[in-house]
Amino acid sequence: MKATAKAHTNIALIKYWGKRDESLILPMNNSLSLTLDGFHTTTTVEFQEGLEKDTFSLNSVGAEGVELERVSVFLDLIRSQYDIGPIHAQVQSTNTVPTAAGFASSASGFAALAAAATRALGLELDDTELSRLTRQGSGSACRSVYGGFVEWQMGERADGMDSYAVQVAPANYWDVRMAGVVLSDKMKKVSSREGMKRTVDTSPFYNAWVDSIAPDLAGIKDGIREQNFEKVGEIAEANCLKMHATTLGAVPPFTYWLDSTMAVMQTVRSMRDAGVPAYFTIDAGPNVKVLYLPENEEAVHTTLRNIPGVADVILSRTGQGITYL
Ligand code: 2P0
Structure with a gap:
C-alpha cells in the first residue's frame, strides 16, 4: 500500500x-x-x-x-x-x-x-x-x-x-534547452484557473486564439520532426504572445507581464538580431522561459543574467516521464 x-x-x-x-x-x-x-x-x-x-x-x-x-x-x-x-x-x-x-x-x-x-x-x-x-x-x-x-x-x-x-x-530525440528567467519583482497574480476562465467568458479575442491553434500545432510538430529550431521557436513565441493578447481583451483586463518581463523579451529578440537563435515563452506569471540550443548555452546564460531585474537564471535539459522509485 x-x-x-x-x-x-x-x-x-x-x-x-x-x-x-x-x-x-x-x-x-x-x-x-x-x-x-x-x-x-x-x-x-x-x-x-x-x-x-x-x-x-x-x-x-x-x-x-x-x-x-x-x-x-x-x-x-x-x-x-x-x-x-x-x-x-x-x-x-x-x-x-x-x-x-x-x-x-x-x-x-x-x-x-x-x-x-x-x-x-x-x-x-x-x-x-x-x-x-x-x-x-x-x-x-x-x-x-x-x-x-x-x-x-x-x-x-x-x-x-x-x-x-x-x-x-x-x-x-533532440537536445534543446530551456532557461527559466526568474524576475525579482513579483506582481500579485491572477491564478491561471481564474485567468483562463475570465478570458474564455469575456475576451473578444478568445475565438481567434482557438482558431489559431490547429496551424500552430501542425507547424510545430513538423518543426520538431525536422529538428528545425527556428521553426519551433518562432511558432512557440508567437503562440505565447497570442495567449497573452487574449488577457488584454478580458473584462476586467489583465496581464501577467511586468516591465522586467518585457525587458527579457526584448533582450531575446536582440540576441536573435545578433545571430543567437533563442525564443521566449511565458506562462500565467511574469517569469520568462527561453528556448535555446546547447552550443549557445553560455551566451544565453550570460546575457539573461545581466538583464536588470533578473534574480536568477535556471538552465534545464529535456526531461523524462514518470519513474517509480
Ligand atoms: C500551459 N498554463 O499550457 C498553460 C499556459 C498556464 C499558461 O496550464 O486549472 O495549472 O489546474 O487545469 O494546468 C496552467 O494551468 O490549470 C497552465 P488547471 P493549470 O501550461
Whole structure:
C-alpha cells in the first residue's frame, strides 16, 4: 500500500488556455509541451487502515488548508473512480521546483501524486489512463506523464475519456534547452484557473486564439520532426504572445507581464538580431522561459543574467516521464 513516483514539470510551447468543462478539466484546445529535467517532484503515498484523514507534507513541512485540500480531493477522485473505499493516505512530496522560480509545480506535483497513489493501490494503469487521471488534478499535469515533447489531445467527448496526452518525441530525440528567467519583482497574480476562465467568458479575442491553434500545432510538430529550431521557436513565441493578447481583451483586463518581463523579451529578440537563435515563452506569471540550443548555452546564460531585474537564471535539459522509485 506504499509507492514512490517521480515526475518532471513541463513548459507549454503551444499553450493550454481555457476549459470547456471546469470540473472534468477538459480544455478548449490541444497543447504541446517540453518536459524539463531540472524541475521535479518526488512523492510517496502510503495508504493505511485507521487513518482518519489524508495528510500531506511538502519538503518535510506539514500542509494544511487549501494545499492539503487539493491533494485530498484528488485522492477522493481516485478512491471513487476505482471503488477503493474509505481508506486514507499519508502523502510526502519533495519538490525541486524552486518555489520562487514561477515554474508550475502543479504539473510535476499532480503527475507524481497520481502515479504514486495508483501504484500504492496496486492499480496497473497504462500511460493513457494515468494521463487522463492526472488531468483531473491539474490540466497541464497530464503532459508530465511523458518525457520530451508531449501533446495533450483535447478530445471531443463530454466524459473526457479521449482527453489525455501522448508523446510526440522522446527526451533524447533532440537536445534543446530551456532557461527559466526568474524576475525579482513579483506582481500579485491572477491564478491561471481564474485567468483562463475570465478570458474564455469575456475576451473578444478568445475565438481567434482557438482558431489559431490547429496551424500552430501542425507547424510545430513538423518543426520538431525536422529538428528545425527556428521553426519551433518562432511558432512557440508567437503562440505565447497570442495567449497573452487574449488577457488584454478580458473584462476586467489583465496581464501577467511586468516591465522586467518585457525587458527579457526584448533582450531575446536582440540576441536573435545578433545571430543567437533563442525564443521566449511565458506562462500565467511574469517569469520568462527561453528556448535555446546547447552550443549557445553560455551566451544565453550570460546575457539573461545581466538583464536588470533578473534574480536568477535556471538552465534545464529535456526531461523524462514518470519513474517509480
Ligand atoms: C500551459 N498554463 O499550457 C498553460 C499556459 C498556464 C499558461 O496550464 O486549472 O495549472 O489546474 O487545469 O494546468 C496552467 O494551468 O490549470 C497552465 P488547471 P493549470 O501550461
